[in-house]
Amino acid sequence: MPDRGAKAHSDRLWGHHRAYDYYRNSLYDFRRVDICHCFDSLNGHTPYLLFTKTGTHWSNIACTYAFDSIMRYMQTFGPAIRPVTLGQPHRGRTREPDADLDDLLNKTFRIPAERNQYIDVTLADPAPKRNPSLIVIGDSFFWTILYNYPMQELFSDLRYWYYFSTIYFDPDHDNVADVDLVDELLGTDYVMLSYCTVQLYNCGNGFINRALLELCYDPDEIQAVRDSLEADTTSHQSVEWRMDCNLEQYFPALAESFPTKRCSRLANRNQ
Numbered sequence: 001m002p003d004r005g006a007k008a009h010s011d012r013l014w015g016h017h018r019a020y021d022y023y024r025n026s027l028y029d030f031r032r033v034d035i036c037h038c039f040d041s042l043n044g045h046t047p048y049l050l051f052t053k054t055g056t057h058w059s060n061i062a063c064t065y066a067f068d069s070i071m072r073y074m075q076t077f078g079p080a081i082r083p084v085t086l087g088q089p090h091r092g093r094t095r096e097p098d099a100d101l102d103d104l105l106n107k108t109f110r111i112p113a114e115r116n117q118y119i120d121v122t123l124a125d126p127a128p129k130r131n132p133s134l135i136v137i138g139d140s141f142f143w144t145i146l147y148n149y150p151m152q153e154l155f156s157d158l159r160y161w162y163y164f165s166t167i168y169f170d171p172d173h174d175n176v177a178d179v180d181l182v183d184e185l186l187g188t189d190y191v192m193l194s195y196c197t198v199q200l201y202n203c204g205n206g207f208i209n210r211a212l213l214e215l216c217y218d219p220d221e222i223q224a225v226r227d228s229l230e231a232d233t234t235s236h237q238s239v240e241w242r243m244d245c246n247l248e249q250y251f252p253a254l255a256e257s258f259p260t261k262r263c264s265r266l267a268n269r270n271q
Helices: 004-014 019-024 035-042 060-074 100-104 141-148 181-186 197-202 207-216 219-231 239-245 264-269
Strands: 084-086 090-093 115-118 121-123 133-138 157-162 166-168 190-194
Touching: 035 060, 060 084, 060 115, 060 141, 133 141, 141 190, 181 207, 181 264, 207 219, 219 239
Parallel strands: 133 157, 133 190
Antiparallel strands: 084 121, 090 115, 157 166
16 A cells, blocks of 8 residues: 655655646646657667667657657647657767766767668748747756757747756846846747656656646735745744745635636737
8 A cells, every 4th residue: 555644754854745736737738748658669669779779868869859749749738839840760870968877977988880771851832921939847867858959040039947946048137037037928929848858756856836826816916925934933934935835825826726716917918
């Protein structure tokens, strides 16, 4: 029998224990692509490696095929993305980051270089009248996509919120703590969460909780909860930790099967 007490302790320890529940709950209309299921079916049946011998992430060619499918799926519910053409697979010298494990190991001699299969990505026509914008919250697996796709040409505004912490490709901000989350989300065409299987226990790294909170509640309402927690000196845990672990207690709208409460900015926008 599972140890319910141990699970509850683990949930409290990690804080964002509801994040993946929010993510996979179809009531919130999150679209999902399970690449792991696809890779399981392909494993051993492709002429190329899904993971190279010297890499810690999916191989360049595997991620190229996968992201092509993801972009096609995105356009079934969002604005058009410029099409790309995938060339013919060919063998070549190992490209970055297919040897990132080799680079990280502390070894006396380098591992003999291997030739792996690759596929080139080029822009195709017709180009949309306007390239959509994209925010990605994800782990290091998304870097492989960035190495292979002309993302700056496919998206008019690309922001990479690495582990919902460091920001890449944003000239104005270096950390998510510095951005107006509601403003960023309202001004973006696509928001993508890109996580490998072992990271799903903390999917979004706090993004989902924070996004739901700030889209449903006004800043003064959130601050009132923070102030009340600050005044409570019976706990040694941080205010943010306590708030995240008891999000639905302090913000009851998030306990609804589908939150109907909206912050004033969203309510005014929809009038």
